[in-house]
Structures are given as C-alpha cells and as structure tokens.
Amino acid sequence: xxxxxxxxxxxxxxxxxxxxxxxxxxxxxxxxxxxxxxxxxxxxxxxxxxxxxxxxxxxxxxxxxxxxxxxxxxxxxxxxxxxxxxxxxxxxxxxxxxxxxxxxxxxxxxxxxxxxxxxxxxxxxxxxxxxxxxxxxxxxxxxxxxxxxxxxxxxxxxxxxxxxxxxxxxxxxxxxxxxxxxxxxxxxxxxxxxxxxxxxxxxxxxxxxxxxxxxxxxxxxxxxxxxxxxxxxxxxxxxxxxxxxxxxxxxxxxxxxxxxxxxxxxxxxxxxxxxxxxxxxxxx
Numbered sequence: 706x707x708x709x710x711x712x713x714x715x716x717x718x719x720x721x722x723x724x725x726x727x728x729x730x731x732x733x734x735x736x737x738x739x740x741x742x743x744x745x746x747x748x749x750x751x752x753x754x755x756x757x758x759x760x761x762x763x764x765x766x767x768x769x770x771x772x773x774x775x776x777x778x779x780x781x782x783x784x785x786x787x788x789x790x791x792x793x794x795x796x797x798x799x800x801x802x803x804x805x806x807x808x809x810x811x812x813x814x815x816x817x818x819x820x821x822x823x824x825x826x827x828x829x830x831x832x833x834x835x836x837x838x839x840x841x842x843x844x845x846x847x848x849x850x851x852x853x854x855x856x857x858x859x860x861x862x863x864x865x866x867x868x869x870x871x872x873x874x875x876x877x878x879x880x881x882x883x884x885x886x887x888x889x890x891x892x893x894x895x896x897x898x899x900x901x902x903x904x905x906x907x908x909x910x911x912x913x914x915x916x917x918x919x920x921x922x923x924x925x926x927x928x929x930x931x932x933x934x935x936x937x938x939x940x941x942x943x944x945x946x947x948x949x950x951x952x953x954x955x956x957x958x959x960x961x962x963x964x965x966x967x968x969x970x971x972x973x974x975x976x977x978x979x980x981x982x983x984x985x986x987x988x989x
Contacts, residue, residue, distance in 0.1 A: 707815070711822050717786040719814045720793040721801045723826025728903035729760060731827040737761050739824050744790040747782055749797050749806055770794065772806050779810040786819045799828050804848040804874050830872045833899035833929035837870075838911060840933070844870040850883060855956050857883065859944065861890040866939035873930040880928055881921050887932065888914045899929040945974060950985040 711718075720739050725731040740746060740763045747770035748754035754767055770778045782792050796805035800823075814821050830846050847864070850857045850873060864871060875883050880898075887896070896917055898910040910917055910924070914932075945953050950971065957967035968986060972979040 707818075709815075709820050711820050714820060716819050717789050718791050718820045718822050719782070719786060719811065720791065720822050720824050721807065721811070722793045722795050722824040723800050723828065724754075724757060724795050724798055726798045726827045726829050726832070726903055727901065727907075728827075729757075731903060732757075732761060733824075733826050736824050736826055737763065740765055740793055740795075742791070743793040745785060746793045746795060747778065747810075748795050749801075753797050754795055765793075770806060770810065775806050775809055779813055782810050783813050783817055783819075786814060786817065793824075800826070803828065803830065803846075827903065829874070829899075829902050829927075829929050832902050833897070833909075833931055834870070834872060836899065836909060837897040837931045839870045839895065839897060839931055841870065844872060846872045849874050850886075852879065853959055854882065854886065855952075855959050858886050858890055859956070861886055862944050865891055866935045866937060868934040868936070870934050871932050873932070875928050875930050877925050877928065880924060880930070881918070883930070884914055884918050884921055888918065891932065891935070895933045897931040898924065899931070900924060900926045902929070943974070950975070950982055954982065954986045 720743060722736050722739055723733070724736070740758070740761075743765055746754060746758075746765050746767050748767050749769075749771050751767045751769050757763075758765070758767070768778065768781070770782070785792055794801045794807055794810065796807065799805070801807035802811060811821050834841055834844060845864075845867060850860050873883075884896075887894075891914070893913050893915050896912065896914050898917060899908070900910075901907050910920070945956070948956065953971045953975070954964070954967045957970050958964060962970065964986075968982045969979060972982045975982070
C-alpha cells in the first residue's frame with residue numbers, strides 16, 4: 706500500500722499538466738505557474754509545446770517524451786526525480802495519459818516513491834460528453850478503436866451490450882469506416898460527434914448513426930464520438946458466430962498468427978476437424 710501526501714513531502718514531483726485543446730484561454734493560471742516553476746517540461750512534441758510556452762512566457766527547458774522514446778526518456782525522467790528535480794509532463798492537447806503518452810512514466814514514478822500530481826484543465830472527452838445531450842453518467846471512455854477493421858469490429862462486439870454512454874476518439878480519415886462498423890455491430894443508436902472543440906469552428910453533430918453517416922464526408926478535424934449505451938441484454942453467444950470459416954481464420958491471421966496456427970485455433974473453437982477448416986480456407 707502507498708499513501709501519497711502530495712503537498713506534504715520533500716521528494717521531487719512529477720506534475721501532469723493539462724494544456725488547451727484548442728482555445729488558449731483554457732490554459733489555467735495554475736498550469737502556467739507549474740510549468741514556470743519546474744526544472745524540466747517533458748513534452749509529446751517539443752515544437753508544439755515551445756509555441757505554447759512562448760505565448761505564456763514560460764522559459765523552462767523542454768525535452769521530448771513520446772510513444773517512440775518513452776522507455777529511454779522515462780528512465781531519464783526517473784533519474785532526474787532522484788536528483789530532486791521537479792518535472793512536468795504535457796501532451797499536445799488536454800490531459801497527459803488520456804490516449805496520449807504518459808502512463809508508463811507515471812507508474813514508474815509511483816513505484817519509485819515520487820509524488821505524481823495532476824494539474825487539471827481542458828479535456829476533449831468530458832467537454833464533449835457534457836454537451837452531447839446523452840446520459841452523462843455512468844460513462845465509459847474507450848479512446849481510439851483499433852485501426853484494423855476486423856479487430857475494430859471485435860472490440861465493438863465486446864462493447865455491444867454494455868449499458869453506459871461510451872466515448873471514443875477518431876480521426877477524420879477513419880470516421881466513416883468506424884461509423885459503418887458501429888452501425889453493423891451496435892445497431893442504429895443515437896450518437897454525437899464533437900469536433901474542433903473550443904475552436905472557432907466548434908461543431909456538434911447529433912443524430913442516429915445512419916443519419917450521421919449521410920453527411921460524415923463533410924466532417925474534418927479530430928473527433929470525439931459519443932454513443933448511447935445498450936438497452937439489450939447479452940445472450941450467451943460466441944464472438945465469432947457471425948463470421949464464416951474464412952473470416953474466422955483471417956481474423957487470427959490479421960492478429961499475427963501463422964495460417965496454420967490460425968486454422969488450428971478456428972478448428973478448436975468451432976469443434977470441427979482441422980482439415981475441414983483447411984479446405985474451406987485454401988480450396989473454397
């Protein structure tokens with residue numbers, strides 16, 4: 706067990722600092738104060754954060770901390786904390802760790818006994834939720850669905866019967882495919898897309914999935930997608946029941962298994978001979 710007294714200890718601190726999601730006016734005085742007072746800012750994109758620092762006259766040195774260097778830079782941050790230096794972690798927009806890098810260094814800092822202190826501010830998911838018009842609680846934040854179509858559908862199958870309003874993030878390049886997958890798996894539920902939050906062209910699109918699909922090609926910018934929860938009860942069904950044998954095998958191939966291993970898995974799950982699956986996949 707560990708008890709953290711955030712402001713009653715002498716150890717160095719890792720601050721998780723929120724940054725604006727679009728409107729610079731959402732940068733809080735406390736966020737500015739913390740970024741000015743720490744010894745180093747670890748930023749997802751130092752070029753982006755440098756511009757933010759310039760606006761608010763923050764002269765603290767920057768270092769990069771992103772998905773591709775999080776292991777080495779995480780070790781570096783822990784080393785600095787051990788030297789008594791205070792570090793702030795920021796992402797490009799919103800809160801660190803929410804569909805952005807940060808979890809690993811947070812866990813490492815906690816394990817090493819340092820205080821991890823949140824400095825709240827703007828967040829796209831909650832901002833979209835409270836203005837969506839859908840039931841705001843309980844809710845489930847899911848973030849980005851898998852980019853691979855079959856895996857995306859599998860994730861949606863797993864979420865199909867949960868009754869909570871669900872929040873996703875999605876890019877404009879994949880939004881149409883994602884909505885089509887949602888319609889196919891979840892049915893024609895009510896949905897809200899929030900885009901360009903806090904910016905001049907902020908927009909909320911509210912309707913059923915079918916209605917939003919008709920005009921989704923017009924939408925640009927990063928999006929928050931909010932979907933109402935299920936009113937159906939889950940039946941005892943198997944996730945692959947709606948797949949034919951070929952689709953079932955391809956699901957495992959796309960997950961990285963060899964063809965032979967995929968065939969073996971499908972035969973076991975369907976309780977049919979392996980050579981039957983082999984013929985269906987290779988011959989038919």
